[in-house]
Amino acid sequence: MGPNGDHMGWWGMGWSWVFLVLLVVGIVILIVVLVRAFAARGPRQTPHRIGTNGARELLDERYARGEIDTSEYDERRQRLDGAPDA
Template identity: 45%
Template sequence: MIAVVGGQAIGWMWVGPALVVVGLLIIGYATVNLARRGRKSPRMGAGSAAGRILDERYARGEIDEQDYRQRRSMLP
């Protein structure tokens, strides 16, 4: 049973603080994820933009296998 004092239900008094805690947890989670993304090093390699472009050029036949392997080996 919910007690009513001055027209307000006392049983709902926990909702406000709970929403604040949930909001703080969401903000903290977002902050941690953004910080982790910012620390990623911009290294070249198979997943880099240069590597993807090289893969695409090889797939389209713009460069041959020898040229592809030589350029791929130059990526760190």
């Protein structure tokens, strides 16, 4: 028996502190994971739809951002629309 009449003595109190520290660390890790998961769901993270409509939207966005010029935009748009080259 321990000095106070309990069966665990100092060992029982020592393990409870270890458990408490692990619990707090686990909660902090859970909060960090949840914040990152919800922060990653921004408008820039949404995937484009697959298919002709998604490709056309991507082409329109690239043209609007100035990544491609008008001639390249027109050429690629004609290919997506299925029209023969002029």
